[in-house]
């Protein structure tokens with residue numbers, strides 16, 4: 100019989116297998132200093148394009164003050180216990196009410212973390228007779244939620260309405276047999292490539308099919324829509340999203356998350372979300388901090404304006420210089436280049452060491468082989484000078500990629516990897 104760990108000793112997994120070459124640099128890098136547009140990486144100043152602090156709140160003096168006071172008043176323990184048992188407070192309720200008003204829904208419920216909250220929400224919304232139809236490029240937390248489902252599930256091609264319809268046809272036939280309903284899941288903004296989910300088109304299909312729509316708007320909340328209420332507001336269909344999700348981990352620059360829906364649905368979910376029922380309540384310092392951040396989202400529209408000034412300067416600058424930024428329709432800014440994984444590593448090293456630019460790098464298997472995706476997250480705390488410096492650096496690395504410099508620099512790694 101095999102030892103349980105045999106497989107682990109043999110195979111570190113699709114990402115883990117790169118650890119010896121990548122750890123500490125490409126993965127698990129240490130960004131140091133205060134969260135800002137410029138931080139330190141291995142002792143050098145870098146312009147940081149990889150932190151989801153969209154509105155620049157992470158290190159805002161008012162936010163830091165409230166966070167520090169809340170930590171002093173409440174510590175990290177309060178309240179103790181799960182919401183249902185002993186971890187419920189008036190401030191949790193107040194935050195829920197204010198969030199509901201902000202996203203224009205009847206009610207919300209707080210989640211300790213977006214990821215586990217999403218998993219449980221998917222789990223709680225369906226029973227075995229129901230059918231889930233979800234975008235194939237969905238975030239891991241949606242996929243994990245779907246994994247818990249005991250009934251049928253179908254994926255539709257990414258943002259492809261024809262494919263969605265085909266699968267809604269199949270799902271409808273199946274639901275008629277099982278006696279269940281249909282849950283459609285999309286993201287408000289797809290975090291890797293920046294495309295908004297086609298929520299308006301999905302909602303239009305409600306005229307033809309009977310389904311409920313659940314939207315993960317992690318990247319849309321605070322960044323899209325007239326008041327920052329997200330992708331549903333931006334596309335004018337917020338009322339038609341049946342269950343709305345956003346995390347505090349991005350625009351709110353904190354930890355925690357929430358779901359929003361009609362009161363009756365939230366009342367059901369709060370009694371059935373296993374990851375919240377059997378886990379400690381969101382810490383009070385995070386609740387107080389979220390109230391402050393939400394107040395700033397509501398009363399400081401200039402934060403969103405500053406963000407979009409940077410987004411527009413970066414995206415139009417990249418396009419003007421001939422870079423392929425795909426179909427982004429959000430702040431998420433991808434740059435697609437052609438090259439192997441070893442070339443991508445040499446390129447990113449050049450960007451970080453010689454140009455002081457820190458952005459995330461995504462390669463196969465997340466995107467097709469032969470493509471390099473440099474993913475940038477502009478924020479309200481970036482400056483136009485940061486954008487200019489970055490555009491110049493991108494020109495330089497593209498030249499070096501095209502003239503084979505990175506191929507030569509990475510020859511040894513390529514040989515070792517059999518590329």
Ligand SMILES: Cc1ncc(COP(=O)(O)O)c(C=O)c1O
Nearest residue numbers: 212213214238290317346348356
């Ligand atoms: C689309 C999406 N959904 C959910 C999550 C998970 O949220 P959290 O970080 O609050 O667990 C993330 C990542 O933060 C995300 O990008």
